[in-house]
Amino acid sequence: MAVVAKEKHRLAYKSPDFTIDQIDLDISLDENCTKVIATSRVKRQGNHPNSLVLDGEELILHSVLVDKKTADYRIENNQLCIDGVPDSFELQIVTEINPAANSALEGLYKSGNAFCTQCEAEGFRRITYYLDRPDVLARFTTRITADKTAYPILLSNGNRIAAGDNPNGTHWVQWSDPFPKPCYLFALVAGDFDVLKDTFETKSGRTVALELFVDKGNLNRSYHAMASLKKSMAWDEQRFGLEYDLDIYMIVAVDFFNMGAMENKGLNVFNAKFVLANPESATDTDYFDIERVIGHEYFHNWTGNRITCRDWFQLSLKEGLTVFRDQEFSSDLGSRAINRIRNVKIIRGPQFAEDAGPMSHPIRPDVVMEMNNFYTLTVYEKGSEVIRMLHTILGEDKFQAGMKLYVDRHDGQAVTCDDFIQAMQDASGADLTLFRRWYAQSGTPVLTVTDEFDADSQRYSLHVKQHTPATAGQNEKSALHIPLSVALYDQRGGYLGDQYDQVLNVCSDQQSFEFTEITEKPVVALLQDFSAPVKLEFAYDDQDLLVLLQHSKSAFTRWDAAQTLLNKYIRLNVEHIHNQQELELPQGLLNALMGILRDPELDKSLIAEILRMPSESSMAELFDEIDIDAIHKVKCFIEQTVATQLHEVFLETYRQNKSASYQLNQQEIAKRDLVAVCLTYLALHGDDTDRSIIAAHYQAADNMTDVLSAMQAAKQGELPVLQKMMAEFEAKWRHDGLVMDNWFRLQATSPATDCLSVVKSLLTHPSFSMQNPNRLRALIGTFSAANPYRFHAIDGSGYAFLREMLDELNHSNPQVASRLITPLLQFKRFDPVRQSLMRQELQRLSERADLSRDLYEKVSRALAQ
Ligand code: B3K
Ligand code: ZN
Numbered sequence: 001m002a003v004v005a006k007e008k009h010r011l012a013y014k015s016p017d018f019t020i021d022q023i024d025l026d027i028s029l030d031e032n033c034t035k036v037i038a039t040s041r042v043k044r045q046g047n048h049p050n051s052l053v054l055d056g057e058e059l060i061l062h063s064v065l066v067d068k069k070t071a072d073y074r075i076e077n078n079q080l081c082i083d084g085v086p087d088s089f090e091l092q093i094v095t096e097i098n099p100a101a102n103s104a105l106e107g108l109y110k111s112g113n114a115f116c117t118q119c120e121a122e123g124f125r126r127i128t129y130y131l132d133r134p135d136v137l138a139r140f141t142t143r144i145t146a147d148k149t150a151y152p153i154l155l156s157n158g159n160r161i162a163a164g165d166n167p168n169g170t171h172w173v174q175w176s177d178p179f180p181k182p183c184y185l186f187a188l189v190a191g192d193f194d195v196l197k198d199t200f201e202t203k204s205g206r207t208v209a210l211e212l213f214v215d216k217g218n219l220n221r222s223y224h225a226m227a228s229l230k231k232s233m234a235w236d237e238q239r240f241g242l243e244y245d246l247d248i249y250m251i252v253a254v255d256f257f258n259m260g261a262m263e264n265k266g267l268n269v270f271n272a273k274f275v276l277a278n279p280e281s282a283t284d285t286d287y288f289d290i291e292r293v294i295g296h297e298y299f300h301n302w303t304g305n306r307i308t309c310r311d312w313f314q315l316s317l318k319e320g321l322t323v324f325r326d327q328e329f330s331s332d333l334g335s336r337a338i339n340r341i342r343n344v345k346i347i348r349g350p351q352f353a354e355d356a357g358p359m360s361h362p363i364r365p366d367v368v369m370e371m372n373n374f375y376t377l378t379v380y381e382k383g384s385e386v387i388r389m390l391h392t393i394l395g396e397d398k399f400q401a402g403m404k405l406y407v408d409r410h411d412g413q414a415v416t417c418d419d420f421i422q423a424m425q426d427a428s429g430a431d432l433t434l435f436r437r438w439y440a441q442s443g444t445p446v447l448t449v450t451d452e453f454d455a456d457s458q459r460y461s462l463h464v465k466q467h468t469p470a471t472a473g474q475n476e477k478s479a480l481h482i483p484l485s486v487a488l489y490d491q492r493g494g495y496l497g498d499q500y501d502q503v504l505n506v507c508s509d510q511q512s513f514e515f516t517e518i519t520e521k522p523v524v525a526l527l528q529d530f531s532a533p534v535k536l537e538f539a540y541d542d543q544d545l546l547v548l549l550q551h552s553k554s555a556f557t558r559w560d561a562a563q564t565l566l567n568k569y570i571r572l573n574v575e576h577i578h579n580q581q582e583l584e585l586p587q588g589l590l591n592a593l594m595g596i597l598r599d600p601e602l603d604k605s606l607i608a609e610i611l612r613m614p615s616e617s618s619m620a621e622l623f624d625e626i627d628i629d630a631i632h633k634v635k636c637f638i639e640q641t642v643a644t645q646l647h648e649v650f651l652e653t654y655r656q657n658k659s660a661s662y663q664l665n666q667q668e669i670a671k672r673d674l675v676a677v678c679l680t681y682l683a684l685h686g687d688d689t690d691r692s693i694i695a696a697h698y699q700a701a702d703n704m705t706d707v708l709s710a711m712q713a714a715k716q717g718e719l720p721v722l723q724k725m726m727a728e729f730e731a732k733w734r735h736d737g738l739v740m741d742n743w744f745r746l747q748a749t750s751p752a753t754d755c756l757s758v759v760k761s762l763l764t765h766p767s768f769s770m771q772n773p774n775r776l777r778a779l780i781g782t783f784s785a786a787n788p789y790r791f792h793a794i795d796g797s798g799y800a801f802l803r804e805m806l807d808e809l810n811h812s813n814p815q816v817a818s819r820l821i822t823p824l825l826q827f828k829r830f831d832p833v834r835q836s837l838m839r840q841e842l843q844r845l846s847e848r849a850d851l852s853r854d855l856y857e858k859v860s861r862a863l864a865q
Contacts, residue, residue, distance in 0.1 A: 031099060059128070347381055443474065472861065604673065
């Protein structure tokens with residue numbers, strides 16, 4: 001490999017030699033030649049003779065002035081070094097950049113007809129030479145000049161303080177942000193947008209102007225996002241006591257964006273996917289995600305912006321905490337149990353896979369080459385689980401006391417994960433010494449539990465062992481503080497009471513817990529609500545799981561019991577395939593599922609979640625060595641058996657829940673979800689009645705959720721009607737990339753044998769674009785990550801395809817390439833034939849002389865295994 005990328009180590013942190021507390025940017029926008037004049041006030045920190053060293057990438061440098069005099073400088077490895085500077089001085093740097101050529105979508109770039117920026121993690125250095133690190137906090141003013149006709153709207157952080165026209169047809173606007181911030185929170189947007197305006201009155205009575213900018217003609221899709229923003233602002237005041245600080249909050253939706261959204265101070269830039277929705281074009285999931293992501297970015301205003309990270313290794317300080325906050329927001333506004341189920345699926349599926357793969361890292365990584373590679377499920381989702389465990393251990397009141405102390409103590413600072421835990425500890429009085437280890441240790445702990453009941457002494461004991469398997473780069477593991485929530489039921493599913501519903505603190509390798517005055521052997525619900533991100537091993541018998549599935553008072557436990565039971569039969573049936581035995585599914589499970597479908601008391605979304613089979617990728621997580629063909633067979637067998645045995649109930653449930661007209665409320669969303677599950681099973685059964693139901697459902701659909709439920713079902717059942725649906729969908733939506741992503745995803749997840757050749761042919765479809773990250777994820781990402789059966793075809797065609805795509809994206813958009821490569825990195829868990837095919841493709845990538853730092857880090861870590 002030709003790239004010699006440098007590793008950075010967390011423990012090598014040094015506070016900056018200089019700081020910048022004020023920067024005035026003067027940016028004249030031009031497609032190919034944007035001029036940036038950056039005037040900063042620089043101050044030496046401490047007593048040292050060191051030179052000023054600034055980061056910069058892809059910049060043309062015009063001039064450097066120190067206190068208005070031309071400075072002597074050198075450029076070394078993308079850094080601008082100025083020797084012999086005074087202790088305090090004004091620095092003026094003039095650079096030129098080419099936004100139109102910026103396909104990496106980092107720094108300043110063109111998204112369609114608009115200019116926008118993305119600076120986190122290290123994109124500001126593509127705008128000007130700067131101390132591009134999060135512990136340098138400066139007040140920014142930004143003056144933007146651009147052609148007035150093409151770019152009537154010019155935005156940056158903070159408040160708009162002045163504006164004017166120039167004689168040459170350009171105009172300018174000046175912005176000033178009163179809050180000191182790291183440069184990763186800088187943003188600039190210029191374009192011609194429609195704007196939706198509203199206001200929010202804060203709890204202290206200030207009126208905040210809210211402005212949502214969307215592409216011309218999209219106003220009718222912007223109302224849900226605005227409503228979500230107002231709900232977020234109100235919720236953060238109510239639950240966390242946190243109030244918005246500026247007088248204006250702006251959100252801009254753009255089509256070309258590498259991730260979901262960005263929390264720039266006062267000016268969020270959003271992937272349009274997480275803004276635009278109306279019933280015709282967006283699904284219930286889209287609506288949910290918009291509310292969630294709008295909330296997430298808004299919540300960053302305190303957890304991220306007002307209090308930021310000292311260095312990027314601390315990323316989970318803001319991300320884990322803000323994900324926890326957005327999950328709580330969704331749960332307070334919607335169904336707590338359903339939210340928990342969906343989040344747990346992400347941890348048990350792709351996060352556990354990441355923990356076990358070559359990129360395994362603690363939520364606070366120790367070694368990083370390319371920071372963008374660490375915006376991971378581990379840092380975000382497991383990071384949030386760690387915060388959730390703290391919440392479980394401390395309880396809401398003490399947790400909130402900790403939050404308050406954290407904010408009071410560190411407002412306006414750049415701090416560490418340790419500072420956060422310290423505030424939690426100081427405010428609560430709890431000893432969190434052992435708990436801190438969650439920040440340092442990678443991998444998924446395994447809890448092995450056995451139980452013992454002694455009728456004579458009426459004692460019930462749980463013996464708990466914890467063990468974390470070695471992970472890439474970290475062999476030694478120690479015991480963690482694991483909150484294990486358990487509850488006891490009697491054999492008929494009666495709840496034994498609150499005294500038997502407890503959080504046990506597992507703090508050593510081996511520990512026992514005892515419950516007294518128990519008169520019969522109880523049924524134990526273990527790891528309630530997934531109280532810790534661990535794997536649980538307990539020899540449940542079917543009967544106990546059926547009791548929990550049918551009678552537990554917790555919706556989560558009911559779902560989880562179904563999962564445990566299913567997992568048992570998934571494992572067993574894969575073994576049966578290996579031993580050439582008949583596949584089996586116990587009648588007790590089928591009867592229980594039937595009972596669940598018919599239970600009038602149950603939340604319909606819960607029924608849907610219980611009936612929906614785990615994906616093949618999450619099934620794969622049950623095995624150390626993945627036999628994807630056997631997993632696929634078992635999945636088909638289970639689904640087919642359920643579809644056949646429960647056919648009448650699915651028909652009945654479908655008819656009862658199909659609603660006459662569309663409404664967007666929790667109850668109707670739950671019904672549509674359940675209907676979608678029924679349709680899929682009906683399609684798998686596939687008799688004439690089923691087929692006509694699916695066709696009719698599609699015809700009658702007046703919203704995108706129902707349209708896609710019918711199409712999804714037709715795809716799963718490989719029904720002929722799918723072709724007509726696909727053609728109609730394409731004709732209707734071909735000019736709308738966001739909606740077409742559904743169409744691409746449907747084809748990328750097809751079980752049909754020609755799936756890959758269809759995916760390949762779609763690369764030249766007029767609605768597809770290699771430049772647009774949403775399209776890339778919808779087609780290439782979905783095929784590789786969500787269609788494991790086809791991706792892992794034994795001829796290696798899936799691997800070769802992904803490698804070709806990565807070859808192309810390596811240069812144009814390394815960040816997206818580096819996301820898409822994930823499924824290739826997990827080769828170690830496949831059979832020797834597939835392993836060697838996958839390795840070969842990684843090897844080929846590694847031989848490129850121009851491999852991006854992003855891909856280099858992942859490919860080299862994978863091949864080093
Ligand atoms: N903080 C951004 C993510 C930035 C990713 C940079 N590669 C969005 C978020 O987590 O809210
Ligand atoms: Zn975030």
